[in-house]
Amino acid sequence: MKIDITQLHEGANPVTFSVPAATFEAIIKEVDDLYELDGADCEVAFDVERYDTTLMVKGTITAPVIFSCARCLERNHETMQLKLSWTLLPRSAFATSDITEEEGVELTADDLDVSFYDGDEVDLFEIVREAILLDLSPVPKCLVDSCTAVEYLRTSAEEAETPLPDPRWAALRALQAQTIKKN
Numbered sequence: 218m219k220i221d222i223t224q225l226h227e228g229a230n231p232v233t234f235s236v237p238a239a240t241f242e243a244i245i246k247e248v249d250d251l252y253e254l255d256g257a258d259c260e261v262a263f264d265v266e267r268y269d270t271t272l273m274v275k276g277t278i279t280a281p282v283i284f285s286c287a288r289c290l291e292r293n294h295e296t297m298q299l300k301l302s303w304t305l306l307p308r309s310a311f312a313t314s315d316i317t318e319e320e321g322v323e324l325t326a327d328d329l330d331v332s333f334y335d336g337d338e339v340d341l342f343e344i345v346r347e348a349i350l351l352d353l354s355p356v357p358k359c360l361v362d363s364c365t366a367v368e369y370l371r372t373s374a375e376e377a378e379t380p381l382p383d384p385r386w387a388a389l390r391a392l393q394a395q396t397i398k399k400n
């Protein structure tokens with residue numbers, strides 16, 4: 218899904234499209250064989266905001282997948298709902314600048330969702346592909362059902378075995394010891 222940025226309005230531009238099931242399957246197969254296609258297309262609803270040459274791509278990717286749980290091996294059907302916020306900057310604006318590593322642009326976690334585009338064209342499919350690959354866990358687990366319950370019981374039992382001493386009781390005990398001494 219390529220868009221010509223010269224055709225975009227300043228501000229919000231709604232863009233919706235589908236990634237055909239076969240193309241979507243090729244993406245999820247890049248994450249080992251943990252994921253399978255659930256048959257349906259992947260639906261994309263974006264709002265491409267343009268501010269001069271900066272583009273902000275925001276929106277949702279809805280993608281149905283099947284995966285085997287890494288904990289209980291149960292097969293799960295899940296509809297991924299990816300909320301995405303991606304910034305696109307023109308590469309030309311950075312190519313000629315002499316930003317050094319020290320004084321240069323400091324990268325924060327938020328900047329990880331930044332990429333560059335060349336010319337007047339942006340391929341939204343590449344953003345969809347990257348977002349899906351970033352979101353798919355290499356160790357997928359069931360979200361609901363007995364699998365999570367088993368994990369919860371185990372964690373609770375472990376916590377129950379080592380109760381944390383309550384500092385308020387410690388203060389009371391110290392006070393009690395003092396009172397006993399005085400008497």
Ligand SMILES: [Zn+2]
Pocket residue numbers: 286287288289290291358359364365
């Ligand atoms: Zn499971």
